[in-house]
Amino acid sequence: MRTVAVLHRFFIYLQCSLIGSLVDSSPLSSATHLVSITSSVGKQVVLPCRWKPRLGDMVPTACHIQWTTVADTVFEQWGSRKWQMEDFKGRVEVPEEKLRSGDCSLIIQDVQIGDAGRYESFMVVDGVRSTKTKVFLQGVKLSVFDHKSHRSQAPGEDLVLDLHTSHSVRVIFQDRNSSESSDLWMRGDENSPRLEKHPLKEQLTIKNLRRSDEGTYKVLDERGLAVSTVQLSVEDSSTALKVHQSMEKEITTDDAAKSSCSALLILSCLVMSFKFTNVL
Template sequence: MKTQHWFFVHLHCLLVGSLVDSSSLSSSLRPQSVTSRVGNQAVLPCSWKTRLGKEAPSTCHIQWATTEDTVFELRGERKWQAEAFQGRMEVPQEKLGSGDCSLIIHDVQIGDTGRYESFMVVDGVRDMKTRVFIQSVKLSVFDHKTRQSRRPGGELVLDLYTLHSMRVVFQGRNSSEWSDVWMRGDKDTERLQKDLVEEKLTIKQLKSSDDGLYKVLDEHGLAVSTVQLYVEEESTALKVDQILDRQALTDDAARSSCSALLLLSVLVTSFQILRLV
């Protein structure tokens, strides 16, 4: 009986070890996941030492590409980036020597969502250049979503987040139609004012008819942000804020409960396996 016990324990260790080894071998081939929100910065990780060893090439020649085309290239002091990313991409040269070839995308947009792959171009036989695959990264960019409550006569400050925000549209609470509120280049009015420095739009002298959804859209019509606005009297507005706070607390409690149940399930399963062994 004791011999059987040790046999099963040894077999279990071998299986776990083989799983760990295969996982480590394939980890560099699986795309890593990176998430960001519109207007923020995204860093796509890359380390050429995982594929080329510890010795740096005489001249680092890095390429980043999507499934469709090359979007960024750095060779020594020379840099190139695709038109859609102009002025928004960089690979810090001071970090290349230590193996860090991560791509930094500034002011990320919804349209930047996709899969990116990095390559190092090295010298091959007979002076032929060879592209060595390094890392695959899946980038997901999300819009901003908020809910706010204001009293009649108050102000709503809409964050545009990025210079690529071109339009703000509005849908009243009891309407299915969207109407234009603001477009880039519009002159300020008594109720609408665009900040001269920051990407913010202020709607003044709020009325009950301003209650509804506001969407900030980019040049492709994609949502940069969505704001649910409640325009209510003070007592009602306070109730709305309390409801939103309770919903947030309920969501946190639900997540904590799920985590506890998952941990309990793992412990019970482990105990049952040990009993069988």
């Protein structure tokens, strides 16, 4: 029984070693051919890829390209047949005319925060005995960032919030003197006298700003992830004018002081020169 137990433990160890070696040799665990791409929400991004450096002059009869993440297949194209993952529906493509010439780059439209991660591309080619073989082409690390900005406007002006993408579904507001946020707008809400969604553009306008509108505005997507953050200050334009006038006054006073010092220095030099002449 003891011998059987030892053999059983050895068999488990051997299995773990084999699995570990397979994981270490897989493209997902290797940094080879890894390219880093950075984008902000709502933009178009291109994940670069070329298959000729890996396949040489061998042109497949029908290019079969795959783009995957660690967990899922994002996009697959075989000849005229295409498949897109549900989260990327209508947002991803590999232009067929470029694919034949060797460019298998994946174009992602309207990129989202949730799109961030590692992507890998493969070309599926014919192997021995009519089998299919996946040839690793390119690894790409995609980083996606939200928009951040500070705005200063006067009471009575309009604040235009960019939603950046049709996937923005909610805007929350946090008063500068509060730690809690409240819903300001949800996609599908009707316009109000002070809040208006542009009929065509992804923009939300808050009309006739008040002091109470000062605070932080966050645009969120379907997953509750931040698309943008805007910190708003509401100040009278006269305040800015006073600051400007004060700065000008300080500059004028400083210049006058410098001129006075220069005049005194010149006068001192003349007196010293006169005394020196009398001595001679």
